Amino acid sequence: MLAALLIAALSQSVSQSIDSTPPRHPPRSIAIDERLAADAHIAIGNQIVLSAIPGGAGDTVIVGAIVKRTADPSEVARAEYRVRVHLDELQSLIGYSDRVDRFAVATHETSQADSAVRRINASAFGFQAYKSRDIAVETSQTFLVVSRFHRAIGVITIVASAIFLLCIMLLKVDERRRDVAALRLMGISSASIVRSVMVEAALIAVLGSAMGVVIGWLAAQIVNWHYRGVYRTPLAFAIVTPSIVLLAVVLSLVLGLVAGFLAAQRLVHLSALELLSGRREERGPASGASAATSA
Amino acid sequence: MLFRLAWVTLTRHRSRTLLAMLGVAVSAAMLLDMVMLSSGMRASFKNLLLSRGFQLRLAPKGTLPFDTEATIPDASGVIRVLQSMPGVETVSPVLGGQLHVIAGTRSITATTLGVHSAVQGDYEITHGRAPAAANELVASDDFLRASGAHLGDTISAAAGYDPELRAFSGQRRLVIVGLAHFLYMPAEQRAVSLPLETLQEMQGSSARDRASLFMVKARNGVAVDTLLAQIETALPRVSAVSTETAMHQVDQRLSYFRQLALILGAVSLAVGFLLVTTLVTVSVNERLGEIVVMRAIGVARTRIVLQITLEGIAIMVVGTLAGLGLGLLTARYLNSILASFPGLPAAIDFFLFEPRDAWMALGLLTVAGILAGIYPSWRGASLPIAATLREEAVG
Numbered sequence: 111m112l113a114a115l116l117i118a119a120l121s122q123s124v125s126q127s128i129d130s131t132p133p134r135h136p137p138r139s140i141a142i143d144e145r146l147a148a149d150a151h152i153a154i155g156n157q158i159v160l161s162a163i164p165g166g167a168g169d170t171v172i173v174g175a176i177v178k179r180t181a182d183p184s185e186v187a188r189a190e191y192r193v194r195v196h197l198d199e200l201q202s203l204i205g206y207s208d209r210v211d212r213f214a215v216a217t218h219e220t221s222q223a224d225s226a227v228r229r230i231n232a233s234a235f236g237f238q239a240y241k242s243r244d245i246a247v248e249t250s251q252t253f254l255v256v257s258r259f260h261r262a263i264g265v266i267t268i269v270a271s272a273i274f275l276l277c278i279m280l281l282k283v284d285e286r287r288r289d290v291a292a293l294r295l296m297g298i299s300s301a302s303i304v305r306s307v308m309v310e311a312a313l314i315a316v317l318g319s320a321m322g323v324v325i326g327w328l329a330a331q332i333v334n335w336h337y338r339g340v341y342r343t344p345l346a347f348a349i350v351t352p353s354i355v356l357l358a359v360v361l362s363l364v365l366g367l368v369a370g371f372l373a374a375q376r377l378v379h380l381s382a383l384e385l386l387s388g389r390r391e392e393r394g395p396a397s398g399a400s401a402a403t404s405a
Numbered sequence: 406m407l408f409r410l411a412w413v414t415l416t417r418h419r420s421r422t423l424l425a426m427l428g429v430a431v432s433a434a435m436l437l438d439m440v441m442l443s444s445g446m447r448a449s450f451k452n453l454l455l456s457r458g459f460q461l462r463l464a465p466k467g468t469l470p471f472d473t474e475a476t477i478p479d480a481s482g483v484i485r486v487l488q489s490m491p492g493v494e495t496v497s498p499v500l501g502g503q504l505h506v507i508a509g510t511r512s513i514t515a516t517t518l519g520v521h522s523a524v525q526g527d528y529e530i531t532h533g534r535a536p537a538a539a540n541e542l543v544a545s546d547d548f549l550r551a552s553g554a555h556l557g558d559t560i561s562a563a564a565g566y567d568p569e570l571r572a573f574s575g576q577r578r579l580v581i582v583g584l585a586h587f588l589y590m591p592a593e594q595r596a597v598s599l600p601l602e603t604l605q606e607m608q609g610s611s612a613r614d615r616a617s618l619f620m621v622k623a624r625n626g627v628a629v630d631t632l633l634a635q636i637e638t639a640l641p642r643v644s645a646v647s648t649e650t651a652m653h654q655v656d657q658r659l660s661y662f663r664q665l666a667l668i669l670g671a672v673s674l675a676v677g678f679l680l681v682t683t684l685v686t687v688s689v690n691e692r693l694g695e696i697v698v699m700r701a702i703g704v705a706r707t708r709i710v711l712q713i714t715l716e717g718i719a720i721m722v723v724g725t726l727a728g729l730g731l732g733l734l735t736a737r738y739l740n741s742i743l744a745s746f747p748g749l750p751a752a753i754d755f756f757l758f759e760p761r762d763a764w765m766a767l768g769l770l771t772v773a774g775i776l777a778g779i780y781p782s783w784r785g786a787s788l789p790i791a792a793t794l795r796e797e798a799v800g
Binding site: 251252255258259262263266267269270273274276277278280281284285337340376 | 424
């Protein structure tokens with residue numbers, strides 16, 4: 111092993127002393143994103159030409175790495191390719207001299223970021239420092255708008271669900287008029303009947319929301335799978351978090367209890383006899399119903 | 406008689422019927438909104454692109470118009486080539502940039518377009534006139550508000566700012582001669598437009614004889630695709646984008662909203678269908694005695710089915726009509742949310758109402774109403790008469 115190294119070192123020194131032509135630089139390496147690699151059928155080790163303008167003179171480089179795309183919301187709808195090049199190479203390629211667009215600065219502690227921004231802005235000449243979080247907020251504007259849109263759709267959905275639930279509860283209490291009349295005749299209090307209807311409504315709401323959580327989780331998986339494929343990004347488009355589940359269950363429960371209470375009021379405001387005969391419902395302009403029934 | 410029976414049945418449980426109609430109205434509103442969303446954005450974008458009659462846009466090779474800061478060199482040469490083509494009626498070059506308006510120690514920044522005002526397709530003059538001299542510009546309302554300037558004022562403006570030297574470059578004094586509505590700019594965007602040559606000169610050597618974009622109007626009767634191919638052959642360093650290609654790009658970028666509209670529209674339809682099915686089923690179950698009596702006295706099964714189906718249709722139609730109004734209101738609200746997308750032209754509407762949308766929503770929900778009524782009514786009308794009468798009588 112030692113002999114082999116010595117031979118290699120010797121041969122290198124000999125060749126340097128004999129060959130007086132300036133050494134040629136091997137192609138520099140670059141990293142490309144996986145989307146470009148897939149679309150242009152480029153693999154690690156391939157040589158490609160980089161040029162600042164289409165068809166212009168360029169520089170031959172070698173693909174040293176293929177980079178996975180980051181989950182960046184600001185890039186999701188853009189079909190751009192990304193190439194990472196050594197800084198000096200890009201400066202030379204685009205005639206940028208010794209300039210950069212921005213510096214990324216890491217502080218030792220997260221809490222030092224504010225003071226670092228203040229110190230840089232106070233002492234720097236010609237540039238402005240921002241916190242990464244502030245930049246992230248700016249670049250996520252599109253997603254904030256989408257998020258507001260989703261919330262608005264969510265409100266409409268909640269209104270529709272509330273009406274649906276109230277409808278179902280009305281149907282259920284209507285079905286149980288005779289049972290409730292019997293309970294009333296047996297001396298069961300109106301409060302107990304209201305409570306029982308509300309408990310039933312709460313159970314329906316909780317069971318429905320549990321099913322909704324499962325359906326929502328499955329839907330989120332399908333949405334993520336589909337849109338990750340469409341936009342070719344690892345970004346998570348839909349996430350079911352414990353706080354969302356809690357919100358859904360609590361909201362359903364509240365809606366269920368309100369719907370149960372409103373529906374139960376229809377039962378307790380009628381006497382047992384009215385419940386048995388159902389006459390109150392047949393009064394008024396719909397009197398033809400009895401005629402139809404008797405026919 | 407048929408309609409009267411259906412009406413009587415519906416009004417027998419008024420609160421239930423009203424709630425069902427309200428539920429259908431919310432579903433119909435959502436369905437209408439989603440139908441509007443699925444087609445409105447596309448139609449609105451197409452209207453915007455064709456509003457000034459330019460069917461083709463030429464951008465630097467491999468880019469979309471104003472997608473990058475790249476520019477096309479030899480703009481005057483490109484114009485000559487395009488004007489020599491028999492199918493080309495008008496060519497409008499556009500150079501984009503920033504304009505810093507200096508007012509004492511403060512400056513405001515505006516998006517700037519350098520154009521030939523005689524052929525431009527980027528703005529419409531609302532007050533004053535278009536620039537005629539090299540030192541004239543037109544500005545948006547938001548620009549005038551931010552700068553405090555008025556029509557006829559002379560402003561000091563610069564095309565660049567060197568952060569190292571903290572100095573403006575390409576300074577010039579310009580006269581505001583018109584107030585303009587910029588067609589492709591987002592709402593509340595400060596924008597100005599001045600003659601192309603003036604902006605090129607202000608931007609210095611980097612913009613000499615360059616343009617960001619060319620808009621091309623084809624002569625009547627000329628096939629746009631053929632012209633596009635001719636342009637790309639004659640000018641290999643540009644990408645020609647037709648309205649159809651632009652629409653395709655928009656479709657790709659905003660496919661999320663179309664798919665969301667499809668999913669939510671289907672869910673709304675399903676919710677409306679389920680609501681009416683549930684109601685009609687319960688209603689039939691409650692009236693089994695009534696139904697078998699009608700059968701026993703000789704009323705035809707199809708007539709009973711028709712009557713119950715009519716109830717479902719009535720709920721759907723009344724609910725849908727109420728929902729159409731509600732849908733237009735919610736669409737306006739949802740559109741105001743999506744209009745705040747960064748960089749979206751103010752003229753783009755995500756929810757664009759067209760009468761066929763309303764007809765489609767009404768038609769889909771009516772069909773859902775018919776389907777919702779058929780099964781429970783058929784099941785109710787098919788029960789054995791004697792056995793059902795006995796069960797209903799005995800309880």
